[in-house]
Amino acid sequence: MFCYHCQEAKKNKACDTTGICGKKAPLSSLHDLLVYVLKGLSFYAVKAREQGIVQPRLDQFTAQALYATVTNVNFDNAEFVRLISEAVQRRNALCKELLAVYQQQDSTFEENPPEEALWQYEAIDEAAFIKLGETLTVPSLEGDNKDYHCLRETLIYGVKGLAALIEHSLVLGYEDKAFYDFIHQALDFSLTEHSLEEALAMNLRCGELGLKAMALLNKANTEIFGHPVPTKIHTDVWDKPAILVSGHDLQDIEELLEQTAGTGIDVYTHGEAVVAHAYPKFKKFFNLVGNYGGAWQDQKNQFAKFNGALLVTTNSLQQAKKTYLEKLFTTGMVGWDAIPHIADRKSKQPKNFAALIEQAKQNPPPTLLTENTITTGYGLQSLLALKDEIASAIQAGAIKRLIVIAGCDGRHKERRYYTQLAESLPEDCVILTCGETKYRFNNLELGEINGIPRLLDAGQSNDFYALITFLQALQKTLGAANLNAMPVSFNIAWYEQKTIVMFLALLDLGVKNVRLGPTLPPFFDEDILTMLTEKYALKGIDTVEADIEAMLAGE
Numbered sequence: 001m002f003c004y005h006c007q008e009a010k011k012n013k014a015c016d017t018t019g020i021c022g023k024k025a026p027l028s029s030l031h032d033l034l035v036y037v038l039k040g041l042s043f044y045a046v047k048a049r050e051q052g053i054v055q056p057r058l059d060q061f062t063a064q065a066l067y068a069t070v071t072n073v074n075f076d077n078a079e080f081v082r083l084i085s086e087a088v089q090r091r092n093a094l095c096k097e098l099l100a101v102y103q104q105q106d107s108t109f110e111e112n113p114p115e116e117a118l119w120q121y122e123a124i125d126e127a128a129f130i131k132l133g134e135t136l137t138v139p140s141l142e143g144d145n146k147d148y149h150c151l152r153e154t155l156i157y158g159v160k161g162l163a164a165l166i167e168h169s170l171v172l173g174y175e176d177k178a179f180y181d182f183i184h185q186a187l188d189f190s191l192t193e194h195s196l197e198e199a200l201a202m203n204l205r206c207g208e209l210g211l212k213a214m215a216l217l218n219k220a221n222t223e224i225f226g227h228p229v230p231t232k233i234h235t236d237v238w239d240k241p242a243i244l245v246s247g248h249d250l251q252d253i254e255e256l257l258e259q260t261a262g263t264g265i266d267v268y269t270h271g272e273a274v275v276a277h278a279y280p281k282f283k284k285f286f287n288l289v290g291n292y293g294g295a296w297q298d299q300k301n302q303f304a305k306f307n308g309a310l311l312v313t314t315n316s317l318q319q320a321k322k323t324y325l326e327k328l329f330t331t332g333m334v335g336w337d338a339i340p341h342i343a344d345r346k347s348k349q350p351k352n353f354a355a356l357i358e359q360a361k362q363n364p365p366p367t368l369l370t371e372n373t374i375t376t377g378y379g380l381q382s383l384l385a386l387k388d389e390i391a392s393a394i395q396a397g398a399i400k401r402l403i404v405i406a407g408c409d410g411r412h413k414e415r416r417y418y419t420q421l422a423e424s425l426p427e428d429c430v431i432l433t434c435g436e437t438k439y440r441f442n443n444l445e446l447g448e449i450n451g452i453p454r455l456l457d458a459g460q461s462n463d464f465y466a467l468i469t470f471l472q473a474l475q476k477t478l479g480a481a482n483l484n485a486m487p488v489s490f491n492i493a494w495y496e497q498k499t500i501v502m503f504l505a506l507l508d509l510g511v512k513n514v515r516l517g518p519t520l521p522p523f524f525d526e527d528i529l530t531m532l533t534e535k536y537a538l539k540g541i542d543t544v545e546a547d548i549e550a551m552l553a554g555e
Contacts, residue, residue, distance in 0.1 A: 001025035002137035004522045005157045006071040007495045008410055012519045014138075020411075021072050022319040029133030030080035030126075031069045035156065036136050037084055038065060040116030041091040042187035047109070048098045049181065058090050059180035060170060066163035066183070068333050071496035072296065073164075073315040076335040077126060085124045091117070114191050143193055146525055151199035152190050153523045158206040158504050159186045161497035164315065165213035165462060167333060168248055174220040182209050196531070207504030214465035214501075218380065225250055226280030228379035228459060233277045234290040235374060237366040238266055243356060244292055244306045244366075246270040246299065247313030248460055250279065252331060255350040256311070257285040265360050268292040270302070271316055272436055275459035278377025291374065292366060294439035295409035303328070305367040309360035311342075311353075315496070316436075327363065329356050374442045378456040380466035384473060386452060390430070391477045393450050394487060400428040401552055402471070402488040406464055407502060408495030409436040414518035418493055420544045422446070422455075426552070430454050432470075435461035437493040464502050468509070483511050489551035491515040491541070507536055513555055517541035 004014040006021065018024055023031075041062065048054070065083045068074045095117070102108055121128065142149045159182075166179050182205065189202055222228075243265060245253055253276045257267055266289045269276055274291045276282050293302035296316030303310050304323040311329050317336060320328050331342040331351065342351055378386075393399040403425060405418060422431060422441035431446070431454060438457050446454040458466040471488055480486045492502055494516055506514050520529065520540045532538040537555075541547060 001028045002139055003028050003031075004138070005153075005160075005497065007519060007521075008412060009522050012522050014522065023075060026130045027075060027077055027080065029130045029136070030077060030084065031133070032136040033129055033133035034065060034069060034080055034084050034087065036116050036133075037087040037091065037119065038062060039187045039191055040114065040119065041087055041094070042184040043114060043117040043191060044091060044094045044098055045184040046188045048094055049184070051098065051101045053094070053097060053101065054177075055090075055094060058094060059177075059183075060175075061086065061090060062183055063163040063166040063170070063180065064333060066160050067167045070160050070164050070315055070498075072317050073333055074335045075317070075319070076337045078337065079335050081124060081126045081129055084129055085121070088119070088121060092120075116191060145193055147196055147527045148193055148199055150523055150525045150528045151196060151203060154500065154504075154521070155186055155199065155203050155206060156190060157497045157500045157523070158203060158210065159183055161499070161501035162206060162210050162213055164498055165210065165217055165501070168314070168462065169213070169217045169220050171249065171332070172220040172224060172251060174216055176212070176216055179209060179213055182206070203504055204508040207501065207506070207508035210501035211465055211468065211505040211508070214462045215469075217462045218465050221250060221279070222379070222381075225254070225282065227381040228275060228278035228377040229280065230375060230382055231278040231377040232373045232375050233274065234372075235292065235369065236290065236371045237268075237292065237368050238289050239365050240264060240266045241360050241363055242266040242268055242289075242306070242308040242366055243311060243360045244268045244270050244303070244308060245273050245311045245313065246296065246316060247311075247332075247334070248272050248315075248462070249313035249332060250276055252311070252313045252351065253288075254281065256353050256356070257282065257288055258350070259353050260287050260357055260360075261285065263357060263361075265357060268306075268366070270299070271296050272460045273313070274374070275376050275463070278379070278459065293369060295436035297409060297411040302369065305369060307366050308363045309356050311356055327359055329359075370443075372443055375453070375455070376438075376442075376457040376459055378458050378466075379463060380458075380469055383456065383458065383466060383470035386456075387470065387474055387477060389450070389452055391474060393452060394478065398428060398450050399430055399452070400426065400487065402430050402432055402486075403551060404432045404467060404488065404490045405437055405441075405493065406432070406434045406461070406467065406490075407437045407493035407499045408461065409439055409493065410495045410518075412518060415440060415493065417518055417541060417544060419444075421491070421547065424544050424548060426548075427454070430456065432456050432458070432467050434458040434463040434467060435493075435499070461498050461502070464505070468505070483509060484513075487554075489513065489515070489554075491517070491547070491551075493517060494521065507532075512537040513539060515539045515541055515547065
């Protein structure tokens with residue numbers, strides 16, 4: 001096992017026996033084999049596109065399979081055995097169709113297909129798949145050019161983050177062919193060695209399309225659920241049986257609220273699901289009563305205290321404790337062996353949450369964690385409504401700097417840095433945030449500047465698009481040449497692949513002095529770090545005091 005694509009990799013190098021996320025070595029090997037086969041599939045998909053052959057279901061499958069390998073999504077060996085076998089079958093079918101076209105043209109491949117495009121299994125055998133996957137770890141795929149290898153792995157992780165965004169939109173019926181084209185191009189690109197310039201360009205393209213994928217998801221969410229509005233959410237509890245929902249999927253929440261209406265069951269949000277309270281379509285549901293707990297890494301403690309039924313809809317699943325194992329359900333691409341899974345929609349019918357609801361009825365009300373309120377819902381429309389006020393406050397000197405603290409939370413004690421940063425920022429600074437990092441400081445009383453809240457939470461990690469689009473609009477209002485000329489600093493708390501997309505998007509926009517923490521990615525070697533530092537002034541985090549001084553100085 002060798003896995004270093006999340007921020008909590010062992011000793012900031014790699015998990016080599018068991019993943020800090022709970023992923024076991026056999027599952028890691030299945031992940032590696034699945035990515036291996038998907039690269040071979042994309043080898044043919046790129047050539048098929050040159051011949052006008054496009055298979056929409058194959059494209060969707062590729063994104064879904066990549067998303068399954070994102071940190072904390074799916075831990076079910078059997079599901080990956082199925083995905084590997086389906087990937088091979090789809091690859092073979094595409095190859096056959098492509099060869100038929102070549103035969104009609106009396107032509108053939110210009111090159112020999114790579115091993116990834118040729119491997120066949122003798123039988124669908126989990127043990128055999130694991131054994132092969134053990135030979136396909138990251139070190140085993142390293143070439144002589146270590147620097148290129150680092151950028152190639154960054155690209156793979158960025159593509160996985162892009163795939164997650166694609167899947168979140170796809171379940172709402174929104175997709176864009178350009179995203180699938182790029183995924184295949186990137187996976188095919190990774191099969192051969194290229195120059196560092198070419199590899200960096202592919203990473204920047206991933207960032208560009210990642211931001212566009214966030215824009216598409218924003219469009220899907222707002223067209224279906226309305227534009228989010230600033231909303232104060234209670235974190236106390238009611239004396240009723242309840243269901244706790246964690247994850248990003250808003251349609252799951254809507255269908256669950258419809259099915260629990262009038263049953264006496266309350267619904268609470270957890271993690272990134274908290275933003276549901278801010279969407280107009282959810283405000284009619286009186287059974288959506290509050291938010292319980294914080295970010296994903298606290299679920300083992302908080303899920304046990306919740307007492308009721310639990311639903312995880314997207315990534316951020318942890319191995320369940322016995323205290324709540326029998327109450328936990330998964331849905332979508334999320335899964336863990338032996339945890340009940342709620343099936344996908346069929347024929348546009350809603351998911352059936354009956355088993356989840358029945359489990360909720362058998363349990364006592366939640367145990368109180370905290371009596372507080374938190375505010376979210378500063379999506380794009382709400383931020384743009386504040387644009388002129390913020391611009392005026394900046395011009396008058398009332399607001400000295402905007403600090404973007406966005407990304408995912410995690411378990412390491414170093415992440416207390418983000419709480420201390422928010423607490424220590426001068427009172428003339430405004431924090432823009434999205435994702436789960438906000439749970440490090442969204443309970444603080446940070447006050448206002450000329451009626452403008454000092455903490456503006458856009459919502460989920462994909463709402464990073466709202467922050468960037470707002471800042472670009474503010475840039476025009478202020479007459480700044482670019483984002484680097486703006487009084488704004490970016491401090492990205494990375495954890496998994498979607499936060500890598502955030503980082504790559506900023507590089508594509510040419511943003512300099514981005515801070516990435518609490519540690520820099522272990523897949524950046526010294527040469528790549530030097531290159532990114534020289535080209536973009538990339539920074540790790542320092543002490544809170546040093547970073548505040550530097551950010552206020554525009555560094």
